[in-house]
Amino acid sequence: MSSDRSTGGVALSASGLGKRFGDRVAFEGLSFEIAYGEVFGFLGPNGAGKTTTVRTLGTLLAPTSGSATVAGIPLAPENGVEIRRRIAIMPETPGLYQRLSVAENLDCFADLYEVPDPDARIERALRAVNLTERAQDPCGTLSKGLRQRVAVARALLSEPEVLFLDEPTAGLDPVASRDVHAMIAELGRSGVTIFLTTHRLEEAERLCNRVAILNTTLRTIGRPDELRERLFTKALTVRTLAPLSEPGSVFGELPGVQDWRRDDSGEYVISVSDTEIAGPAITRALVAAGADVVTISESYHSLEDVYLELIDTDKEASRS
């Protein structure tokens, strides 16, 4: 297993994985592979099945269809203990003992996980989340952000191969979220495979190598920039001081230009096949037409645009 890890093998894989509760489908037909060391974002609206997927891959729920491997081990009831030794799950609510100090909480969980050399592990986990100086503080006196960090430290005690983080920044203020982001990025750099469920899209865009969008079924999977390219055509936005008298004759016959329109704010949005071909041609044409150009920029679609496009498509499909 360790050779898989060092050679960038598959840390997590699912093939047609599904979970039903009676007639209700939590998720179905889930197929993906995640390499060791990857930070994988799992996005979806409330009720999409994200947490159920984590609970299934974490051996807390049995799947009703399909198969999966977790940390290189087939997901099956007889492998539950072995899988749980190699993974850690940080749920949305930290679930710490409020009257115990940070160190006592970690000490308790280190014994429950039966980790070898618990003192050294606790020390390392506290250092990883930058909480060494707060080790003796009762958890009940910590802010929500610090409690999340303690929960991450607890998850790191078993030195997991795969770390599931379920909405780690839910309910945190921007400063606390930034701290948790920095910590996740650091964990990713240290080689831990991270399965991050969230509906904060800027978080996924900033932290994840690849993302999957789930809405009961897997809607798409890929790098954020790949998804943008897959869903949206490239476009340039032109803002001029005054409207063009004949925009059709300016943009109509240019190389690389596929289509153009004027949006509500008066900017020209030009769909192009290749920005490097169309960009200079459009600039020359505007100058030749005597236009007072204020800006020419490439239209940017965020991961949020991708997400909303897919989820809106799902909503329209369910209505029709």
Next chain:
Amino acid sequence: MRRVSRRRVRAIVRKELRVYRRNGSIIAAMAIIPLLFLVQPLVSVLTVSS
């Protein structure tokens, strides 16, 4: 069937004792009944002898 781990049982017992020790209401609740059983017979004995 897995064997019960002594280390895990010890961890839970230790955690519970720590939580009890820091929770004043649990200490008070634990003390009231024994104190009542100590004080009430004493009062009875003293009342009878007088």
